[in-house]
Amino acid sequence: MSAQYRKLHDHFKRISHFEHFNNLGEWDLCTMMPDGGSEGRSEAMATLSSHIHEMRTEDWLSDSIQQAMQESLPAAQQANLVEMQRQVSQASLVPAKLVAAKTKAAFACEHAWREQRKNNDWQGFAPNLTGVIELAREEAQIRAEALGITPYDALLEKFEPGMTTDKLEQLFAPLRSELPGLIQQVVDKQAGEPNTSLTGKFDTAAQEVLSRKVMALLDFDFNQGRLDVSSHPFSCGVPGDIRITTRFDEDDFSSSLMSTIHETGHARYEQGLPTDWQGQPAGMARSMGMHESQSLFYEMQLARSEGFLGLIRNDINQAFGNDYSLEQLKHSFTRVNRGLIRVDADEVTYPCHILLRFDAEKALIDGSLAVKDLPEFWNANMQQLLGLSTQGNDKDGCMQDIHWTLGELGYFPSYTLGAMTAAQIRYAMEKQLGSLDKLMSNGRIKEIFNWLSANIWCKGSLMSTDELMTSATGEVLKGEYLLTHLKQRYLG
Amino acid sequence: MSAQYRKLHDHFKRISHFEHFNNLGEWDLCTMMPDGGSEGRSEAMATLSSHIHEMRTEDWLSDSIQQAMQESLPAAQQANLVEMQRQVSQASLVPAKLVAAKTKAAFACEHAWREQRKNNDWQGFAPNLTGVIELAREEAQIRAEALGITPYDALLEKFEPGMTTDKLEQLFAPLRSELPGLIQQVVDKQAGEPNTSLTGKFDTAAQEVLSRKVMALLDFDFNQGRLDVSSHPFSCGVPGDIRITTRFDEDDFSSSLMSTIHETGHARYEQGLPTDWQGQPAGMARSMGMHESQSLFYEMQLARSEGFLGLIRNDINQAFGNDYSLEQLKHSFTRVNRGLIRVDADEVTYPCHILLRFDAEKALIDGSLAVKDLPEFWNANMQQLLGLSTQGNDKDGCMQDIHWTLGELGYFPSYTLGAMTAAQIRYAMEKQLGSLDKLMSNGRIKEIFNWLSANIWCKGSLMSTDELMTSATGEVLKGEYLLTHLKQRYLG
Numbered sequence: 001m002s003a004q005y006r007k008l009h010d011h012f013k014r015i016s017h018f019e020h021f022n023n024l025g026e027w028d029l030c031t032m033m034p035d036g037g038s039e040g041r042s043e044a045m046a047t048l049s050s051h052i053h054e055m056r057t058e059d060w061l062s063d064s065i066q067q068a069m070q071e072s073l074p075a076a077q078q079a080n081l082v083e084m085q086r087q088v089s090q091a092s093l094v095p096a097k098l099v100a101a102k103t104k105a106a107f108a109c110e111h112a113w114r115e116q117r118k119n120n121d122w123q124g125f126a127p128n129l130t131g132v133i134e135l136a137r138e139e140a141q142i143r144a145e146a147l148g149i150t151p152y153d154a155l156l157e158k159f160e161p162g163m164t165t166d167k168l169e170q171l172f173a174p175l176r177s178e179l180p181g182l183i184q185q186v187v188d189k190q191a192g193e194p195n196t197s198l199t200g201k202f203d204t205a206a207q208e209v210l211s212r213k214v215m216a217l218l219d220f221d222f223n224q225g226r227l228d229v230s231s232h233p234f235s236c237g238v239p240g241d242i243r244i245t246t247r248f249d250e251d252d253f254s255s256s257l258m259s260t261i262h263e264t265g266h267a268r269y270e271q272g273l274p275t276d277w278q279g280q281p282a283g284m285a286r287s288m289g290m291h292e293s294q295s296l297f298y299e300m301q302l303a304r305s306e307g308f309l310g311l312i313r314n315d316i317n318q319a320f321g322n323d324y325s326l327e328q329l330k331h332s333f334t335r336v337n338r339g340l341i342r343v344d345a346d347e348v349t350y351p352c353h354i355l356l357r358f359d360a361e362k363a364l365i366d367g368s369l370a371v372k373d374l375p376e377f378w379n380a381n382m383q384q385l386l387g388l389s390t391q392g393n394d395k396d397g398c399m400q401d402i403h404w405t406l407g408e409l410g411y412f413p414s415y416t417l418g419a420m421t422a423a424q425i426r427y428a429m430e431k432q433l434g435s436l437d438k439l440m441s442n443g444r445i446k447e448i449f450n451w452l453s454a455n456i457w458c459k460g461s462l463m464s465t466d467e468l469m470t471s472a473t474g475e476v477l478k479g480e481y482l483l484t485h486l487k488q489r490y491l492g
Numbered sequence: 493m494s495a496q497y498r499k500l501h502d503h504f505k506r507i508s509h510f511e512h513f514n515n516l517g518e519w520d521l522c523t524m525m526p527d528g529g530s531e532g533r534s535e536a537m538a539t540l541s542s543h544i545h546e547m548r549t550e551d552w553l554s555d556s557i558q559q560a561m562q563e564s565l566p567a568a569q570q571a572n573l574v575e576m577q578r579q580v581s582q583a584s585l586v587p588a589k590l591v592a593a594k595t596k597a598a599f600a601c602e603h604a605w606r607e608q609r610k611n612n613d614w615q616g617f618a619p620n621l622t623g624v625i626e627l628a629r630e631e632a633q634i635r636a637e638a639l640g641i642t643p644y645d646a647l648l649e650k651f652e653p654g655m656t657t658d659k660l661e662q663l664f665a666p667l668r669s670e671l672p673g674l675i676q677q678v679v680d681k682q683a684g685e686p687n688t689s690l691t692g693k694f695d696t697a698a699q700e701v702l703s704r705k706v707m708a709l710l711d712f713d714f715n716q717g718r719l720d721v722s723s724h725p726f727s728c729g730v731p732g733d734i735r736i737t738t739r740f741d742e743d744d745f746s747s748s749l750m751s752t753i754h755e756t757g758h759a760r761y762e763q764g765l766p767t768d769w770q771g772q773p774a775g776m777a778r779s780m781g782m783h784e785s786q787s788l789f790y791e792m793q794l795a796r797s798e799g800f801l802g803l804i805r806n807d808i809n810q811a812f813g814n815d816y817s818l819e820q821l822k823h824s825f826t827r828v829n830r831g832l833i834r835v836d837a838d839e840v841t842y843p844c845h846i847l848l849r850f851d852a853e854k855a856l857i858d859g860s861l862a863v864k865d866l867p868e869f870w871n872a873n874m875q876q877l878l879g880l881s882t883q884g885n886d887k888d889g890c891m892q893d894i895h896w897t898l899g900e901l902g903y904f905p906s907y908t909l910g911a912m913t914a915a916q917i918r919y920a921m922e923k924q925l926g927s928l929d930k931l932m933s934n935g936r937i938k939e940i941f942n943w944l945s946a947n948i949w950c951k952g953s954l955m956s957t958d959e960l961m962t963s964a965t966g967e968v969l970k971g972e973y974l975l976t977h978l979k980q981r982y983l984g
Contacts, residue, residue, distance in 0.1 A: 016536075017538075017539035017540065018536075020532065020533070021517060021540065024516060024520060025513060026515065028516060031731060032524070032716060033712065034732075035716050036715045036732035036733055038732070039731075040730050040732045044512035046509075047506055047510065048510070090566070222526065223526055224528030225526060238531045238532050238533075239529070239531075241525060241529030241532060278532075359719035408503040
């Protein structure tokens with residue numbers, strides 16, 4: 001390690017130590033903290049965040065990284081320098097004043113939105129959202145000028161390094177054209193099948209035992225992580241200690257179980273990141289889309305497959321004293337319904353929710369869509385994509401998500417990038433390992449995790465997304481595998 | 493607020509924000525963290541601690557505090573400056589190199605001690621302890637020279653600002669002379685009473701419910717705190733969020749209950765500190781002795797009294813389906829036994845354990861006692877104070893406590909200062925409120941908490957310990973009240 005590189009290495013390691021507490025503070029806030037702790041925690045988090053921001057924007061960093069890049073360092077160290085530079089420039093782009101204004105507006109908007117959404121109060125919400133969107137535009141503009149790209153691309157860059165609107169349009173084009181028809185075919189097909197919804201009362205303690213069993217089957221290491229309860233499931237953590245949360249609903253075990261499996265996918269990626277690179281930018285997850293690909297691989301590719309449901313059928317039946325057949329479970333876990341709510345959507349209709357938001361975001365940022373026209377835009381697109389109306393029902397329309405209230409634009413595409421990536425990974429994996437269903441029913445599920453570990457997790461950010469996909473699957477991301485998968489599972 | 497004072501105020505507020513995470517990191521480590529998180533947590537805590545240390549020793553601080561002290565500021569701000577100066581000088585006194593050497597030696601000593609104690613392995617332990625004590629002497633010497641006091645007084649100063657060996661000798665003198673005889677009288681008296689130990693199997697879930705009920709009775713605010721389980725009970729927290737832990741033993745509910753009540757006393761002090769001074773040195777607890785006084789007031793003065801046991805008797809009986817009489821509970825919770833273990837000691841014999849350690853610490857620091865002679869010293873003093881031998885049983889003698897393994901000398905006196913303070917507070921309170929037993933049986937327990945809140949808690953560190961005691965009880969700390977209390981309760 002050169003002296004120059006060593007200095008940078010140690011600095012980023014120190015940053016990761018402060019991020020450790022950022023992470024812990026957030027987790028505790030969502031799972032353990034009593035209400036009385038809110039004010040103290042938010043003040044402490046603000047000080048910590050600004051300290052981390054200062055560390056990422058110290059004067060000497062950019063020059064030092066540039067100098068280290070001139071040295072002849074091993075490829076992995078060079079990759080680490082690239083990621084350091086990305087962090088530094090991402091942190092330096094936006095003036096502190098704008099960051100503070102954004103945080104303040106987002107806090108007020110989100111806080112009021114909790115009630116406004118319940119009350120379907122678009123008129124109350126619109127002015128707050130307008131303020132947040134204006135600041136997001138300002139941020140996008142500043143980032144765009146600094147990076148020499150378009151404003152919306154500059155927002156994408158925060159979550160998906162290297163991704164552009166043009167690439168997304170290309171990737172999403174087949175979904176746009178084929179999905180509405182495909183959904184109709186699936187719905188028609190399933191209309192002829194028996195109603196198999198798994199209704200009843202499901203003891204939440206038994207649900208938790210089941211969750212832990214399934215997590216263990218998915219190789220989650222409880223010596224290196226935890227499962228807890230929070231109002232919205234999430235995953236987070238630090239090296240050696242990756243934590244996920246879930247929620248239990250007495251009337252519905254299946255959505256809780258699938259959400260636990262989803263978060264387990266996120267967690268396994270984090271648990272599998274390269275230990276030699278802990279605390280370094282190159283040791284982190286590649287992108288948000290890649291992160292979603294792991295959670296969706298677990299939830300969609302694995303957990304809703306016949307092979308996997310066969311593995312957990314006995315556990316489910318034991319937990320609740322039922323006698324579901326494999327057929328019943330399969331039907332229930334692959335049921336397709338057109339609905340208004342993104343987070344409740346199945347994997348076939350889900351991309352429609354993303355296409356709608358992607359189009360809206362682009363237009364909100366380039367100014368061609370005004371916030372006041374959002375309800376109409378939403379309704380028109382929902383009609384076209386899913387044949388559903390949100391007229392007068394904004395709480396289940398353009399007010400349903402938390403992302404925009406927080407000023408977070410540019411994130412939504414990551415969900416569908418994740419679904420596409422998961423499908424592509426699965427086909428690549430099957431070329432090498434054979435049918436995953438067979439593998440699972442033969443008790444060889446660990447080979448799946450070993451493949452992910454060797455080809456995705458242990459790579460961290462040591463390669464670009466394109467390089468990572470090429471090294472893992474033989475080609476860069478292509479949209480077609482998701483459609484192939486959906487047709488195979490739902491129409492096959 | 494003057495500009496000079498404001499700058500200091502904001503700096504210490506920022507320090508408190510980093511201390512927030514130090515606190516959370518420790519709590520999580522003891523209650524929630526899986527084993528796999530150890531390495532990452534300890535690295536992150538080290539970075540955080542050294543950052544806090546740097547903030548407390550920044551070059552400009554001492555001069556700035558001195559300048560602010562010249563301004564004509566309100567008394568409370570002046571008190572805050574005094575506490576700031578204390579923090580800065582305490583942090584600056586010891587060179588970073590010595591701190592690091594101490595941390596390293598303590599870690600190794602404590603780690604090995606866990607096994608060595610179990611195995612009664614004095615020969616293995618002695619060299620490690622010698623290393624730790626040598627560093628403690630070095631620290632004491634450096635502190636002593638800087639402060640112009642004796643080395644042991646310099647260690648006392650860390651925990652009890654203003655306390656000296658001479659004052660302690662004076663305070664402890666009546667205990668030294670009267671306690672052995674008093675213990676004999678109590679033991680003789682209790683020998684004639686029926687054996688009332690509360691034996692049986694006690695469901696731990698029922699114990700937890702009981703603990704929460706009793707905490708609520710003690711006005712613990714669960715909206716501003718938590719109860720959890722850890723292997724050693726402790727209390728900690730941040731403004732608005734004070735957390736305690738306990739442990740449950742199926743064979744013995746009473747020690748767990750009393751330990752929960754003890755920690756509740758610590759927590760109520762923290763919950764009652766002045767909110768206007770949150771994050772400022774003057775807003776913190778006055779001293780470790782004052783902290784112990786609150787936990788001991790709760791555990792000894794309140795919880796083992798007839799009035800309080802009367803309040804919780806039904807809850808205890810309901811919890812375990814027993815039918816203990818008030819007499820039975822009272823006998824059991826005030827049973828006196830000479831024993832070898834400090835943490836298991838009753839309030840009558842406890843000060844003997846402290847006198848022994850106080851004498852040993854002084855001698856270890858001034859060099860008149862060598863580590864190799866500690867077992868003999870211990871045995872001789874235990875014989876004299878409690879008539880018990882530790883010959884060949886060092887694990888229950890000089891190896892029983894964690895304090896010295898961590899290099900923490902000068903803390904033990906705080907326990908007995910706390911017991912004395914609690915007794916003095918109780919008599920002062922009774923002068924104003926009348927008998928606490930009567931108050932409690934009349935359903936007026938809250939008046940006790942109101943008194944503590946108004947006279948102790950809300951004062952934080954805005955006064956010196958002597959001023960605080962004088963304002964609350966009409967006189968500085970006197971040793972006699974503890975003896976009066978013990979005679980009244982155990983021989984009355």
